[in-house]
Amino acid sequence: SLAVLQALEDGLKKADADPSVKAVMICGENGKFSAGADIRGFSSPKRQGGALGPIVSLIESSEKPVVAAIEGVALGGGLEVALGCHYRIAHVKARMGLPEVTIGLLPGAEGTQRLPRLIGVPAALGMITTGKHISATEALKLGLVDEIVEENTTEAAIRLANKV
Numbered sequence: 001s002l003a004v005l006q007a008l009e010d011g012l013k014k015a016d017a018d019p020s021v022k023a024v025m026i027c028g029e030n031g032k033f034s035a036g037a038d039i040r041g042f043s044s045p046k047r048q049g050g051a052l053g054p055i056v057s058l059i060e061s062s063e064k065p066v067v068a069a070i071e072g073v074a075l076g077g078g079l080e081v082a083l084g085c086h087y088r089i090a091h092v093k094a095r096m097g098l099p100e101v102t103i104g105l106l107p108g109a110e111g112t113q114r115l116p117r118l119i120g121v122p123a124a125l126g127m128i129t130t131g132k133h134i135s136a137t138e139a140l141k142l143g144l145v146d147e148i149v150e151e152n153t154t155e156a157a158i159r160l161a162n163k164v
Contacts (some may be wrong), residue, residue: 023161036076069157
């Protein structure tokens with residue numbers, strides 16, 4: 001939603017400007033990272049602000065480490081947010097993917113650029129062109145996530161943020 005996008009942007013800018021903040025952790029709520037955009041908003045004739053691509057670029061360009069704590073699902077724009085982060089930790093039951101192709105859309109927040117850089121072209125093409133969801137275990141093997149945990153994902157992400 002626009003409110004979530006604005007909160008992400010405001011929170012990251014505030015964290016970057018605050019010298020007492022050493023790292024940033026991005027997580028979802030209620031056991032879900034993000035299922036991506038609400039496609040009903042795509043047909044709005046005048047969308048005011050809230051473009052995901054620039055926000056993902058803002059995350060990626062942060063001088064402070066940004067860690068994604070992925071629980072549940074990171075799909076579509078949610079995965080693109082995670083791809084903008086410097087580190088990604090996923091719960092063992094998490095699933096990731098870019099499913100928008102199944103309804104005729106391409107990932108719109110540079111997931112088609114970031115994913116191949118991270119996991120290689122063949123694996124990325126498979127995910128991008130089929131909309132296939134992958135498990136956290138497969139994501140770890142591909143290099144999409146840095147660590148998988150069976151415990152509290154946000155606590156593990158905070159530990160990693162403190163370490164880096």
